[in-house]
Amino acid sequence: MSKVHSRYPGQVGIAISDGRTDQEAGATDAVPAWSTSKVPLAIAALRKDPSLKDTVTAAITRSDNSSAEKLWSALGTPQSAATAVSQVLSEGGVTALVQSSVVRPGFSSFGQTMLSPAQEAHFAANLHCIQGAETVIGLMGQVESDQAYGMGTLAGAKFKGGWGPTPEGGYEARQFGTVEVAGSPVALALWVRPDAGDYGTAQQALNLLAKELEPVLQQAPRVSQKC
Known part of the structure; x- marks a missing residue:
């Protein structure tokens, strides 16, 4: 983390989970x-x-926002959609309030759901235990190349990223999922908010963070295969 702070001053968060204990x-x-x-x-x-498989593919591999909005609408009323998404998070061991209404104009309600790096790492570690998650997990291993920075540079990465501006004028980017270490999955989450305040710098910070983290992951706890 010190190297990332030195080259890209700002805030950095890392979390690793085996599905039970978070670091x-x-x-x-x-x-x-x-x-x-x-x-x-x-x-x-x-x-x-x-039948929404194609829409899901676009939402995960390309992070297509209009496709994600279609998925949200397919779940019924905003409150019904929030409840359904909250249920999935709960099955992954995470309790969080999924936003059912827009809290920042211009951005989706669900995208403003508040989650810590530890919560996302924990969810990633339990993702394989969630009923119906297999298709989405597979798609997380097919993220398009222009978004395959940071975690996407690590071996066997199955991940999803997110990014956007802060209300204060900064910029943040985050990723979560699993990577392969010596043939076993390690679940992690990364988050950066560089002082430079732009998406490009956030990508570069995640690239460096992943590079510096890679050797450390050899000692990281593996995801439990028990559900």
């Missing part, structure tokens, strides 16, 4: 999920309507 470093507060919220949303939508 955190740096910033630990809950912050907007942004497009990482599309993972539980996609699972909830496929449960209700399996």
Whole structure:
């Protein structure tokens, strides 16, 4: 983390989980999920309507916002949708209030759901235990190349990223999912908010963070295969 702070001053958060115990470093507060919220949303939508596979594919692999909004609408009223997504998070061991109404004009309600890096790492570690998650997990391994920075540079990454501006004029980016270490999955979440305040710098910070974290992951706890 010190190298990332030195090159890209700002805030950094890291979390690793085996599905039971979470380890955190740096910033630990809950912050907007942004497009990482599309993972539980996609699972909830496929449960209700399996024919939404193509829409889910666009929402996960391209982070297409209009596709995500279609998934949200497919779940019924905003409150019904929020409840369905909250249920998926709960099955992954995470309790969080999924936003059912727009709290920041211009941005989706569900993307402003507040989650900490530890919560996302915990959810990632339990994702394989969630009924109906298989399709989405597979798509998380097919993220398009222009979004495959940070965690996407690590071996066997199955992940989703999210990014957006802060109300104060800064910029933040986050990622969560699993990577392969010596043939076993490690669940982690990364978050950066560089002082430079732009998306490009956030991407570069995540790239460096992933690079510096890679050797450390050799000692990281593996995801429990028990559900």
